[in-house]
Amino acid sequence: MNNLIRLILVPLFLLISLIAFSQVDVSKVKKVIDGKSYYMHTVAKGETLYGICNAYTITKEELALENAELFNGLQPGMELKIPVKDAPYVEDKNFTVHTVAKGETLYGIAKKYKLDVNELVSYNPEAANGLKIDQKLRIPKENKVTPDYQVTKDAKYIFHVVERQQTLYSLSKQYEVTQEQIFNENPGLEQAGLKVGEVIKIPNPHYAPPKLVFPTDSLPEVIDTAKQVIPVVVDKKPCETFNYKEYNKPFRIALFIPLYLGKNSGVEVKKAIKEEEKFYPGTIFIEYYEGILLAVDSMRRLGINVELNVYDVAKDSSRMEELLKNDIFKQVDLIIGPFYEKNLEIVSEFALANNITVVSPRAVRTDNKNDNSRILYLNPSNEVLMRETAKKLASRENLNLIYVHLGKEEEQKMITLYKEEIDIYLAEHPEKTITHSAVVYNEKGQKGITASLITGKDNVVIIPAIDRSFVLSFLNSFYPSVKDLLKTSVSIVGMPVWTRYDNIEVENLHDLQLHLPESSYIDYKDPGVKKFIKTYRAVYKTEPSVRSFQGFDMMVYFLSVLREYGKDFQDCLGDYNTQLLHTSYKFTKESETSGYENRFIYILVYDKEYNVIPMEDFLKPVEKK
Incomplete structure (x- = not known):
């Protein structure tokens, strides 16, 4: 039901439920903006989107793409840009x-x-x-x-x-x-x-791009948050040639995002209540988009000139190909999206041919058949998650690792990645000792695991499994079998996908001190996070999700990078140290021809006090003893 509430809270979808509308008069005021003609319609009290769209014979999705401020809700006095469509010539005596x-x-x-x-x-x-x-x-x-x-x-x-x-x-x-x-x-x-x-x-050198108008009482919060997260540059020697003060044009960004405006614009509320899951995909991307809009407005007010063009693109590859035929895309400085794999392959090829950097917010590098040096992947792949988790675990003292698997090839590959990173760490730290063993669960079961536990050691059981039935069975039965042994330190390391599984006993997760590698963590005690939430509530009248934070942090980061290094910034990212709201970015590349992959992760721990915290915070009490 929460998803349905979110649908209703987003103004575009709220307004489709209105069945009555007041008479709307077509505006006589027209303007040419960016070479395109518009009616300038001032919203009168009592008018609805349904009525406005009827009066101008325009769809809600067309209107929304021209007026991003509609996400803040339709308000009397708001001025809307409404495209003038081709119409038969009407004789005029003048x-x-x-x-x-x-x-x-x-x-x-x-x-x-x-x-x-x-x-x-x-x-x-x-x-x-x-x-x-x-x-x-x-x-x-x-x-x-x-x-x-x-x-x-x-x-x-x-x-x-x-x-x-x-x-x-x-x-x-x-x-x-x-x-x-x-x-x-x-x-x-x-x-x-x-x-x-x-x-x-x-x-026009005197043109100032329009800005979103946010509530005045919340605006300082957005600006303060953005100031906090503008990255600090360390050692700029290889990337000192760009000077933003001399750069007298806006950064052009194309955002390909699946808002599903066409699909959701005709949803009936009664039907949505019964089949809300069908409409949920659109809302998760709207949450992402809302975070992006907050970031763009904040950075504009901090002096960064940006032109953001938004395209509602989902899985339709023919639409993606048709869009890219327009020469305007050859002039952009940065492409964000698309969010689906097939279209990312199309855009990747286009970007390489035209020297444009693409940010992939959703896909991982191993999914893109057209991977190349112009692509940046925000999501770490499973391989990166395993390797970075191994590095973090290896830094712990008195470690005993127990790898548990079902004999599946994919699981064994992930265990190999763990072992490789542990061996590298030990080679660099010869003073340390890490014991480890493997248990084939099909053969030895829980007895094999308990036999591998060592009293006095920091026992970490690593389970790189994604089989839902096995994970549920293991987590709900392993705790009772080892609770008498809990004088021995035992932790479980799982996979991020586990958080999507239902029917897991949460109490068991905390008793087993579950560790999960994740690229995102929101500390609700952090002042910057509090300010962002306050502003988000004021603007959108709802709570931000993790996707809202993702959109905000991503846009703040890349606008800051553009300001510092210009459009060809990818080789400068190794010098860039950031402090964002929910994550950080640490980009590396496998070869000269591969894309850049984010390697930053947290290991989140479900501790026995029923908190979920980064492993570094979890270990602090141990260090004080």
Whole structure:
């Protein structure tokens, strides 16, 4: 039922349950923003998304992708951008109609009617994206009329018609931008050069990207949290060439995230109550997205200029391929996602060809067939988890390791990884001794384990099993068999997937002092965590999940890295020391051609006081004795 409550709390899905709506008047105010035309609709009291979408014949998902602030809820006075869709021409006494013929240009048409090109675009905003044969253009008659589209001074782009003898150098001086900025906005221009009559996009140097508006009483909390987690750079010698103060354009980030807006937008509440699990996948990604939005707004207010473009992409590989055909993706500085394996393979290939770094929030390196040096994996693979767990365990004193398995090949491979890391550690620390043995549970059972326990030693039983029935049977029966031996120190090391299993006796986990390797841990006593939770509640009217922390930390980290090193930062990550809210990142690569994998983990311990804490904290009382 908690998942259903979350669905209802997220404004996009809450609003679909409304069956009544007030009359919505279509706005007469239109603007051109980033070369695209919009109605500017001010929400009136009593209006709903259902009513607004009906009035403008737009879907809720289309509206949401243009107005991220809807995740904060629909409020009277809120100004929404609503895309103007193509519609049949309606005769207007103030305008005549020009039908575009083959070979005609904006410059030529404007000159024919004695208009400025920008004025012509203001009446026909769709023309900013190029002319089509037989396209209808509105031309004002002799009596001047007020354009119903406002091309504002702070618009992101200026549309310039190339005149004779103009050069890129003269244009860059005229508009106070660099030639590189002009090239970035006009793919192919660098190779083809300027042509008289051609319309090119000039970035407006005075444009300030819009910011999300958060409640004023919570805003300082977000800023303080972001300040706390901006990483400290250690030894920058290999990566000192980038200077953010001289970098006068925004970092462009493309986020491919499965919000399932199309699927969930038509959900009936009664049906959702009966089948809530079908709608849950969308909400977990919304939680991630909400954390990202908080991070972006916080970092903007700290002076980082960022342009975040969001694409609702799930498992449809054909949609992914179609999106990447657009040249705008060749100009981005960072790609986050996609979240599904097949699409990650497509994006990985694209990123390598275009020298763009991709952050994979979900997949592990071993899942990506197109793994390459442009990919960063936030989730450690099972191999990394085993090796890093072994390193942490090896640092403990008086250790006796007992490997328990069912004889399965995958389990034996993981035990081999443990042994390899233990051998490396012992070679580096010849003064230490670690005893270890293996028990094939199918053959020796629990008696084999108890026989391997050594009184006076720190006994750690390692079980790299994911077989649900075996894990449940073992955990619920092993404790009673060894409780009389608990004068002997015994701990169990399991797998992260165990936390998803039902019917485990929690009391047994704490009595056995279960150890689980995880990449995430939230300390609710931490001041930064408290501030984040307070802000999240104020903005989204609900509790943050671990995915909310993941989205926030990930975006804060990579925006900070971009500011420090620029877009080609991956070889600098070894020098980067971070303090985030729920995790840290420690990226390494296996070879020159492989992707970068996060190797940071916690070992979380279920202690006998019914806490779940990092192993370092668990061992502190032992060290004091």
